[in-house]
Amino acid sequence: MANLSPTLPSVPLLFFARISGLTVALLVLFWALAFKSSFLTHSLSQQDLIYAILHPLLMVIGFIILSGKAILVHRWLPGSRSLKKSVHLCLQGVALTSGIFGIWTKFQGQNGIVANFYSLHSWMGLLCVSLFGAQWLMGFLNFWHRGEARSARIRILPWHIFLGLYTYGLAIATAETGLLEKLTLLQTKRNVPKHSTESIVVNSLGLGLALLSCFVILAAVSPKYQSSLQSKLLYLDTRCLSS
Numbered sequence: 224m225a226n227l228s229p230t231l232p233s234v235p236l237l238f239f240a241r242i243s244g245l246t247v248a249l250l251v252l253f254w255a256l257a258f259k260s261s262f263l264t265h266s267l268s269q270q271d272l273i274y275a276i277l278h279p280l281l282m283v284i285g286f287i288i289l290s291g292k293a294i295l296v297h298r299w300l301p302g303s304r305s306l307k308k309s310v311h312l313c314l315q316g317v318a319l320t321s322g323i324f325g326i327w328t329k330f331q332g333q334n335g336i337v338a339n340f341y342s343l344h345s346w347m348g349l350l351c352v353s354l355f356g357a358q359w360l361m362g363f364l365n366f367w368h369r370g371e372a373r374s375a376r377i378r379i380l381p382w383h384i385f386l387g388l389y390t391y392g393l394a395i396a397t398a399e400t401g402l403l404e405k406l407t408l409l410q411t412k413r414n415v416p417k418h419s420t421e422s423i424v425v426n427s428l429g430l431g432l433a434l435l436s437c438f439v440i441l442a443a444v445s446p447k448y449q450s451s452l453q454s455k456l457l458y459l460d461t462r463c464l465s466s
């Protein structure tokens with residue numbers, strides 16, 4: 224993989240990733256709590272309102288922010304490699320559970336599953352969570368499972384990294400389409416003005432997600448990470464040749 228920027232220090236990148244993650248979490252919480260009526264469904268029931276609010280909260284905080292933290296675990300967590308691997312796997316597991324539960328909340332609406340799957344957002348969301356699930360399972364089998372052949376792990380590691388970053392990017396793109404769909408609906412059907420506070424909050428949330436993904440991906444592919452990946456591959460390679 225290309226050396227993107229030889230002088231980029233990892234600490235400011237992690238700091239910026241944290242700050243943008245926190246801002247995004249606060250913005251989505253503020254949107255959900257201060258503009259509850261925007262999430263009211265036709266049924267007007269309290270239960271449907273909770274499901275409608277839970278979807279963006281689980282997807283943004285549980286799925287996107289947690290998986291970003293998990294991607295960078297080797298950067299911020301001190302300790303042994305096996306500890307980092309365990310935390311990586313657990314955080315990704317919680318993110319995946321949030322993603323599945325977040326989609327499940329949408330199945331609770333009056334219309335049922337078939338009526339909902341009409342939008343690009345829902346198709347991308349399904350692809351994204353399915354890839355994430357497959358990636359988690361592959362990661363579990365290849366890196367966690369001690370009996371797995373080392374040569375297989377060497378071959379799979381670059382694909383694990385590529386697919387992990389691709390799925391993360393896809394999650395951000397999916398959330399952006401979700402925000403756009405929701406805001407367009409509010410502006411066209413619920414008379415929310417185009418220059419209202421709510422529109423500014425939702426647009427800022429979208430921008431925050433774009434910034435967050437920039438810092439997370441840059442921190443993940445920055446040179447320090449690359450050198451540790453190369454030494455890991457070298458280590459696996461020599462162990463493989465000597466065994």
Ligand code: HEM
Pocket residue numbers: 278279282283286287322326329330335336338339340341342343344345346347348349351352394395397398399401402404405
């Ligand atoms: C990674 C993030 C996200 C993923 C993977 C995701 C996934 C999905 C999926 C699979 C559906 C279809 C469920 C069904 O139709 O039964 C859906 C529906 C929906 N989502 Fe998201 N979502 C994400 C973020 C968001 C965000 C941030 C919003 C903002 C409010 C949002 C708003 C909606 C809305 C309004 C629907 C119902 C309309 C539709 O099916 O397109 N989503 N989402």
